[in-house]
Structures are given as C-alpha cells and as structure tokens.
Amino acid sequence: MGVVETTKPSLELLRSLSDEHVLRTLMRERRATRAEIAAATGLSKPTISESVKRLSASGAVVDTGERTTGRGRVGTYYALPASGRALVASLASTGVVAEAVDVYGEIVARATAPGADELHGAAQEVADGPFRLAVVSAADPVDRHTGRLVALPDAPLELGALDVPAALAPLVDGPITVDNDVNWAARAEPLRDFAYLFLGEGLGCAVVSDGEVRRGHTGVAGEIAHVVTVGPDGAAMRFTDVFGALGLRRARSTAIDVPKLLASDAHETLAGAVAGVLSAIVALADPEVVVVGGPWGRAWLEPIAHAFAQAPRHVPLRPATVGDELVAARATALEQLRDAVVSAATQR
Amino acid sequence: MGVVETTKPSLELLRSLSDEHVLRTLMRERRATRAEIAAATGLSKPTISESVKRLSASGAVVDTGERTTGRGRVGTYYALPASGRALVASLASTGVVAEAVDVYGEIVARATAPGADELHGAAQEVADGPFRLAVVSAADPVDRHTGRLVALPDAPLELGALDVPAALAPLVDGPITVDNDVNWAARAEPLRDFAYLFLGEGLGCAVVSDGEVRRGHTGVAGEIAHVVTVGPDGAAMRFTDVFGALGLRRARSTAIDVPKLLASDAHETLAGAVAGVLSAIVALADPEVVVVGGPWGRAWLEPIAHAFAQAPRHVPLRPATVGDELVAARATALEQLRDAVVSAATQR
C-alpha cells in the first residue's frame, strides 16, 4: 500500500507512447496507411510518420508492398511483420487441444490429441518456430508459481503426473501461464464479483473478486472438496466424503460417478450438502451471484437452489453459459502476446 | 479483460509528471530548495525551476520566506500551502476516535468520545475547515457502495442504525471510505495472501488476496457466522449457532459472552468448530497463513491449531500482531489525500 511510483518525465516516454499507438492500431486493423493510423489514433500525421520511420528501421513494422487504390494519392500500407505466436492449450483427461494464436487474435492452427500426455506433440503440430508464450488450461489444481499440477488429499490427479511447463519449455521462448479449467471458465463471465461452482466428476469453484480470478497463495483457491457441510443424517462431513457415504464414487477412486448420481434419489441430501458449501462461498467471497456449471450442477440446479434458499444468507444461482474454457485462455494469450510485441518494440 | 488504455503522448503529460515529482518531494521533505528537489528527484535544476514557477503561480507551492544558511548562495525554501486534511475515524461500541491527518502524515488533532453516535461531534472537534476526505473503520459489516452499516441475520448492529456517510457528509468535501475494523486490521499485516480470523464477541474474517483485502460484491465478504461447521455432537451447524447450543451467548443477544466462554470447558468443541471454519477459509481463499486475533482467538490459539492440524488440508496459524485498526486507515487516508492534492494541482 502507498508505494507511489512515478515515472520520470522524458521525451523517450512520449516517443514510446506514440510507437505503442501505432503498433496497437496495426494489431486491430492488420494494415493501414500513415494517414489512416493518424485518423485512428488522433495523433498528427507528422508524428505518425516519424513513428513509422523509427519502427520500420527497427523492423517492428514493414511496408507490405500493397498500395491504396481509389481517389487521391497512392498510399503505402504498413503492417506488422510475422510477430510470433502464442500457444493456447487445454488439457483434460479426455484429450488435448492446442492452438496457435497470432497477434491479430486469429487461431492460425489447431490440433487435438486423445491423451493428456500428448501435449508436447499437439503443441509441436501447431508450432511454426518457437512460441513467444503459452497459456494452458488444465483440469487439475495448478500451483500458480511453478505451473505444475498439485495433488491434493482425496483428489488424485486427473491428468497424472504431467509436468506442463517442462513439457512445453522446449517449444516456448517465454512465459508459460497455467491455470485450472474452472478458473478459465469463470474468466469468460462478464461479472466482477461472483463465484463459479463446478459440479461434475470433480468438484471445483472459482472466486472472482474485483474483476479478477483470485488464486490464493499457492493457486488452489476454490478447491472445495474439504469444506465441512451437511451430510446424510445432518452430520457434519467434508463435502467429498458425502459422495463416499452415499456410495456415489467410482470404483477405487474419489471421483464422482455422475451417471449413478443422476440416476439416484439423493437429490435432497446432495442439495443440502451443496447448499452448505454455498453458505461458505457466500460468507467468504460475498458474490453477486453464483454461476453453477458441470454436468450434475446444471441438471440439479433446481433442488440446489431450493435448499440454498433456506439459508439465512443466500444469493441468486444461475446456470453457467455454455462456455468453452479456451475463450478466456485465448483472450489472455492475445493480451500477453500483444504486450510482449509492444514492449519488445518500444524498449530500446 | 484486455481493455488497453493508452494515454496520448503530449508535452502536457511530461509537465504534469514533473509537477508531481515536485509535489511528492515536498510531501516527504516538508520544505526544500529547488536544488534539493532536483537532487531528490533526479531531474535537472532548470526543469525543477520551471515546475516550481508554474506551481507557485497556481498557488500549489509557496515560498515559505525561510532561507538557507551555510556555505554558498542563500536558497529559497518552498513548501506546500495548507492543503486540507483527511479525517480518520474509528467506531466501536466502546467509543469513537477521530483524527485529522495532514498531507505529511502527521496526526494534527485527535478526539475521542464514549458513544458511537458522537461521531459527528468528535469529527467536528478535530476539524479545521472541511475535510478533503474521510476514512472510517467501523465494528460492523459495511456496504462497500453506500458506506452504510449492514444488518446481517443473527448479527444485530453493534453500532446501532448509525448512518456514517450521512453523519460525516456536512464536514467532508470529498469521498468517504468506510470499511470493517477487521479488514483494516488485516491491511496492517505485510502479507499478500492470507486470512485474518477475528474471534471475539463477534466473529469476523478478512480475506487478503494478491495484496488487497477482498470485500466482495456488497462488501461483507468474511462474515463467517453462517458457515456450516461441526457442532457439539458432530452435528452440522452454522458457526454462530454453536455458541447458542453451548449457552455461550449473552442474554437476549447473539453476541458471544467472552468471559463465560473463557471460563468454560468447551475448548475442544469450539476448537473443532473453528477448525471447520478454517477448512472453508483454506479451501476458498488458499491463504499462506491464517492470522488469528480477537480476545478468545488469541487465548485459545493452541487448541484451535491442534484441531485444525487434523484437517486434510491446513496452513500455519499465527497470532495477530497487536495492531491498531487505525494504522492502515491512516495510511489509506494519507495516500488518498496526497493523490487528491497532486491531481488537483496537475489537472489544469
């Protein structure tokens, strides 16, 4: 708190600001003449001309060879050179998706593979030289500092002992961001303070506060398996143990047997247990709404909402919009890639 | 996410940056010659001279009349004029504290009064013209948008129906920031991801994530009274109800009877209940440590830590450093006051 950091005034600062305007305009427009850039940024034509001259000399923008047609003098189109790509990947037990995203936000290549251990192969398939950075969604808890998957008690790693950063390091020449799939799904919702509760084979929750997913110290915030809640006979019980007590786990595993659960008549007991967890979420995170996703979360939204409405404090529940965890991962990758390009071109 | 906001390059930007450097230096040093400011900021003497000329003309800095003594030419000391004050107040059922803080971080006036309803009077006592802003700590849940106290189920307002912003509005000519005392206490700890659990007559918790207290949508994040936990016979029970079941509440109230509690032999039951709440905190916030404060929280840290250590996931507990909720409130007020002075002087 209170660390005031004031940049020194300098003409270099102004110059880099102009350059940044030019680069970001070309990221939006793909190509533009100096006059078009001036109009789009609100800066004057001579300023843009100077900036383009600098950036051309350093190779940060290039003359595409194309020329305007139409009335008036022929203009020269400028564009960004091949600026590298970002890798966006999704890892689940059902398979891997790898995508290459360019600085315009275009998905320029895509590959899928059946097993999570084929991450490297899928990434290599969409590679075209080293990636400038990677953003990965994984269906397991993630350590926010190392990017490695974290084994929590009673929750075997769905993806096995895969070391994501190590698997990608040879292909990526920059930062590798890894986060949980539930957190990525939450980032796609346009709310500032809410929680995203995922109820499927695994249990998960993302807490969004002040517009950002809060990951906590190690990155496993929202791993709700051990929250104490109401079990079968009103007994206090950890959330994950409720499924054991009801015989709704898959054989020799702590994973929930979803088909069996959906076919069972345990609506009420489970809704009560979920309502207990929701009480903890509301108490600690104070969300505006709780978005409920996952196969049985969505199917049983009704009884869950009914049980939760009995609680002394409650908030509205809403089904998750059918979203893809890659949407937010792509957006993050694009933002990081653009920032990397701008800072590479403006820093010296 | 991804909203890139780039400031336009302009010479005015540089000028305001120089002015800000000068102003912030004078806030630290109280008075300085142009040469001293130049040395402190790293900017050149002519630049500082220009800035001081501008700021003197607008009245944002003044010649104090003092002159340097010592070898060399006599220098002119400049300083900030009377720049207004910030009000810092603390409200508890035991009484009110009001302080006036100036732009140097000095407490220039202080008043106390026995009842919370004397907020206006205490504030008026330390006033010297209108305050530029106010920062208030209140021993009740606070709505982060309105600054009003929030009545939650089973938790009567300790301070009554006091409307803090309305009480202060006539004295304050700017923003009024109100927050819970537990949140202020947490802000005084130098950690980025942790929770602060307060166990006294009331129950409270602050969640600090990524270096900031997270208040949630309405501002009542951390109000843990309704978290489901383990009650007397292993029954699932809301935290606040545990005290009712054990007969540890004050008469006709939901407040905890602390002397009775400390004299009771309910260590184990209560430690188990607290451990259940800690499980929820760890699951949802993933803190590095949990700082435990409040009269019986500190006294019973041992049994609580013992019970919590049985949980499948746990983090270290630590007693709260004997802190004053006003420390962080003062720091916030000072930062806001300085920002206000800088922006008033640099904007036009």
Place this chain on the structure above:
DNA sequence: GCATTTAGGCAAGAGTCCTTCCTAGAATGG
C-alpha cells in the same frame, strides 16, 4: 480536360527536457 480527393512531406512554432556555464552571496581558513 479539369476540379476534387487523398497520402505524404516540409516548414514553422511551441514546449519540454537536458547539459554547461555564469553569477551572487555567504562561510571558511590562513
């Protein structure tokens, strides 16, 4: 064929930063 339109360049002006040098005045030391 000529007015219109448009990209880009040039020139001038204002403003901010810096480095370097100069000056006035005060304390220090022989």
Place this chain on the structure above:
DNA sequence: CCATTCTAGGAAGGACTCTTGCCTAAATGC
C-alpha cells in the same frame, strides 16, 4: 582581512517531440 570554496539560482544552447498549416503528386469523376 582577504582569497578561496561552496552553493542556489539563472541563462544559453541544443536536442527532441508534438502540433498546425501548407504544398505536392497522383488518381478519380464528371
């Protein structure tokens, strides 16, 4: 007591960046 040393402040000059305004070249449309 006087030369020396030290320091705050100012002035000069150069380097840049921004803007406005004007000019030129080339293509279109009537």
